Amino acid sequence: MKFKIIFAVLLVLDFCYKLLKVYLSNRQKDKPLPRNVRDVYDAERYKLWLDYSAERKKLALWGSAIRLVLMLALFTTNVLSVCYHWLPGNEYTKFILLIALYLLVNTLIGIPFQYISQFKIEEKYGFNRMTHKTFVKDMVIGFVLEYVLDVALYSVIFGSYSFLGVYFFPAAFGGIAVILLVSNMFSGFFRRLFNKLSPLPEGALRNKLQRLFEKSGYRLKEIYVMDASKRSTNVNAYCGGLGKFKEIVLYDTLVDHYTEGQIVAVFAHELGHFKHRDTAKLLLGSLLNFLIILGAITVMVMLPQIGSAFGFESNGLLFAMLVVLFSDILGLFSTLLMAGVSWFSRKMERRADAFAASNGYGKELISALKKMSGDDFADLNPHPFVVAMEYSHPPIHERISLIEKKQRKKH
Ligand SMILES: [Zn+2]
Numbered sequence: 001m002k003f004k005i006i007f008a009v010l011l012v013l014d015f016c017y018k019l020l021k022v023y024l025s026n027r028q029k030d031k032p033l034p035r036n037v038r039d040v041y042d043a044e045r046y047k048l049w050l051d052y053s054a055e056r057k058k059l060a061l062w063g064s065a066i067r068l069v070l071m072l073a074l075f076t077t078n079v080l081s082v083c084y085h086w087l088p089g090n091e092y093t094k095f096i097l098l099i100a101l102y103l104l105v106n107t108l109i110g111i112p113f114q115y116i117s118q119f120k121i122e123e124k125y126g127f128n129r130m131t132h133k134t135f136v137k138d139m140v141i142g143f144v145l146e147y148v149l150d151v152a153l154y155s156v157i158f159g160s161y162s163f164l165g166v167y168f169f170p171a172a173f174g175g176i177a178v179i180l181l182v183s184n185m186f187s188g189f190f191r192r193l194f195n196k197l198s199p200l201p202e203g204a205l206r207n208k209l210q211r212l213f214e215k216s217g218y219r220l221k222e223i224y225v226m227d228a229s230k231r232s233t234n235v236n237a238y239c240g241g242l243g244k245f246k247e248i249v250l251y252d253t254l255v256d257h258y259t260e261g262q263i264v265a266v267f268a269h270e271l272g273h274f275k276h277r278d279t280a281k282l283l284l285g286s287l288l289n290f291l292i293i294l295g296a297i298t299v300m301v302m303l304p305q306i307g308s309a310f311g312f313e314s315n316g317l318l319f320a321m322l323v324v325l326f327s328d329i330l331g332l333f334s335t336l337l338m339a340g341v342s343w344f345s346r347k348m349e350r351r352a353d354a355f356a357a358s359n360g361y362g363k364e365l366i367s368a369l370k371k372m373s374g375d376d377f378a379d380l381n382p383h384p385f386v387v388a389m390e391y392s393h394p395p396i397h398e399r400i401s402l403i404e405k406k407q408r409k410k411h
Helices: 002-028 043-075 079-086 091-124 132-185 187-194 204-215 252-257 260-275 278-302 304-309 316-325 327-376 384-390 396-410
Strands: 197-199 223-226 237-240 247-251
Touching: 002 043, 002 304, 002 327, 002 384, 043 079, 043 091, 043 327, 079 091, 079 316, 091 132, 091 316, 132 187, 132 278, 132 316, 187 197, 204 223, 204 260, 223 252, 237 260, 247 252, 247 260, 252 260, 260 278, 260 327, 278 304, 278 316, 278 327, 304 316, 316 327, 327 384, 327 396
Parallel strands: 223 247
Antiparallel strands: 197 223, 237 247
């Protein structure tokens, strides 16, 4: 009983955190916008943005509330153990069937929310470019990929525990590190399951990007343009992959609607990431996340009374893995960890901006950032607490001030 109460409290606290975020950003609405971003929206568009963000927040909150009810139902009763005993096969097959069942339920509950988000809200404000066919295809491929990755990760934990008992930690961590590394190396391959990537055509833009790249001491293998516009009007560019498999990818929405100067400036920012090996560092961040997960599993294995409180007498490990799979119970812990990772990520973004600015692309980068936030309907003045907890990029006004400061220093 005691552990059921603890789990329920953790779930409710996680939901309270989500409520707090909505409360803070609602209060932030009444504050004046920072001076350097006031020209991004005109009054009418700002009003539209307020409606848009209110609708999105409401939908997200409904989603969290329904999830909370479901998780409370699962983790204050013995439903999971009933399911487990009902499934056929041995301990391992039962578990991978449970993962499938969980992902299926999770996906089914998610569908109406994602549908409303994409085809009602995004559509209403003119951001949706997705057809129903792409929506279904994304769901199916996403489900299969997630299932394969989950089964691989949890099989490593299951296997190491069967062989090493309570000393499974280092082996499991090593195995997970290898899986993450390999899936990161092939991130280009995974991306191609969802999108078409074609080389940027020869021409002035390509030459400029190539020259910038070589000037920084790199040999460029390929620049790709991704057909992001088949989903939404969102604009982005990134460099992904590790080692030889690195690639720079520009969204077609960027290539089609931004000036050459702006694209080169965005590219210079990406080059800054490249120079500082930021992809590899972010990978370390996600490995840290698994330290928490493995830590939580170890605690639950060492305290078998937790599993037996939910009807998992002899197989505490399976129950522990289910708890981390239904990640909400550890929600608060991952939120704290994410705050650390986001802090690092914002630091990297500032450095990439500084790199672009010190190479003379500051002015164009500012104009690209402003156009991007306008086009993507970005939050121009997020609450500092929310930024600190989960923003991977500093808010736009902060980025602009920093680039301007860097430029002043340069002159
Ligand atoms: Zn960046």
